[in-house]
């Protein structure tokens with residue numbers, strides 16, 4: 026072992042990024058490996074609720090206490106990732122009065138500030154609440170941006186010397202004499218910044234200790250070393266509405282059930298969710314009825330949702346864990362607490378520890394727990410500082426300034442940018458030359474996009490999670506190509522095309538479950554725009570062989586084969602050449 030122990034952390038979700046930051050700050054040499062982008066797993070597919078603990082104040086008080094503690098910490102250290110919306114637990118006439126009282130007492134018992142409001146008071150706060158809401162309990166829930174927070178953790182870890190490898194899948198654990206001594210990874214090819222790995226190459230990364238923070242995938246990592254990690258993946262759907270119908274988190278005050286929460290998030294509101302155990306964290310059905318249920322049931326709390334437009338839906342898989350002797354049959358009964366599995370004690374396999382369960386809200390506490398454990402294991406005497414040291418961007422979150430004069434940005438655009446960038450706003454926005462808006466829905470400017478490209482290379486999905494570009498109302502319809510254009514100075518054409526395709530695919534996959542009414546019209550509009558102005562349906566440049574540019578000059582009538590020719594490259598023209606235009 027080198028004098029500074031080398032720890033390999035598996036999984037670039039909130040837990041893995043948090044562990045990497047904590048260990049790096051305590052002086053360890055740390056490598057993080059993630060098979061996709063940062064937040065590729067559950068962390069990129071959650072509700073965005075910074076729990077006050079109110080949700081668990083009756084059913085799971087230990088998790089509720091952890092949530093309120095971490096809720097306070099994250100408001101402090103990650104202020105540019107948190108919106109302090111507050112939350113309401115609202116009671117409809119048919120909801121149980123006794124449960125309302127239990128919720129109130131539970132909050133009190135767990136130290137969660139709670140205040141009872143009448144129906145009228147709640148409606149004064151949130152005018153779209155249903156007329157027949159009886160009353161509500163106010164709690165300090167919030168909204169949190171998981172992408173920004175994980176990127177900030179990874180950036181801080183790198184500042185403290187960590188190596189962060191995305192698009193690097195762990196394909197095997199290296200086990201020698203009952204001791205995990207490292208991992209084998211495969212570095213994917215494709216767009217993005219590849220600082221350390223060789224594209225398409227395999228690498229053995231040897232380590233003094235491995236931390237398995239792969240969430241719902243933790244069992245698969247366990248299998249590689251022959252140990253059982255009984256994660257119980259449970260899926261949930263979330264549907265994003267095109268406007269923010271509420272400014273406060275709205276929870277339904279009833280014991281448990283599907284579709285009982287609305288989280289305001291940036292310009293949108295996110296409806297959720299369900300809780301259904303699945304076998305495989307990557308392969309489970311995503312169905313339209315689940316989306317319908319979100320809208321139908323939550324309209325009982327907010328009738329305006331009924332006529333509103335959705336912009337996309339997505340599913341996530343909770344990495345739930347319960348000790349083997351508990352055996353809950355209903356996933357909603359499984360604790361949201363987290364567990365540290367010391368495989369040395371538990372399975373006689375040294376060199377690896379797994380961290381499973383928990384919540385996004387408690388990621389930092391989980392990271393502290395496992396980092397303490399690693400410190401004990403190596404006799405390192407270094408205190409945890411992650412509850413006190415702000416994340417990059419939150420160091421100086423002073424009053425928002427008017428960026429109109431300073432950087433030539435209209436103030437709403439400046440305000441959105443500075444909310445995202447926090448204390449990095451000056452550094453990023455103070456650019457030479459013009460700074461036009463690239464993504465109108467989310468008010469993301471050229472400077473922010475270029476900053477993200479510097480951080481994540483040509484991977485436009487990574488640029489998206491850093492900036493929110495393409496995540497607004499048009500879902501990339503009017504800006505995906507502009508984003509691709511932002512790459513052109515630094516990358517060659519095939520790389521730009523591949524990144525653009527990946528981005529469009531990623532945007533499309535969340536929209537296809539709700540293709541009716543206005544949603545369908547928008548999808549068709551986007552399709553027509555992309556096909557007719559950008560050749561995205563049958564791009565001659567994608568066809569094998571060279572493009573017959575002469576066919577364009579020959580004019581539509583002569584050039585187009587009206588027979589059964591599939592590829593635009595065969596005819597030289599597609600939508601812009603007039604196949605359907607004559």
Ligand SMILES: Cc1cc2nc3c(=O)[nH]c(=O)nc-3n(C[C@H](O)[C@H](O)[C@H](O)COP(=O)(O)OP(=O)(O)OC[C@H]3O[C@@H](n4cnc5c(N)ncnc54)[C@H](O)[C@@H]3O)c2cc1C
Nearest residue numbers: 036038039040060066067068071072074195240261385386
């Ligand atoms: C529907 C839903 C809603 C939720 N809402 C909330 C909420 O509002 N608030 C809240 O606090 N919590 C919420 N949660 C819980 C929260 O999202 C999770 O607890 C948390 O995100 C888990 O983070 P993680 O880092 O442990 O796992 P993940 O984010 O899944 O990270 C694990 C990572 O490991 C990677 N990985 C897996 N296998 C490999 C491999 N072989 N090689 C390399 N990398 C690998 C994966 O790609 C993944 O990125 C919600 C969960 C769900 C499902």
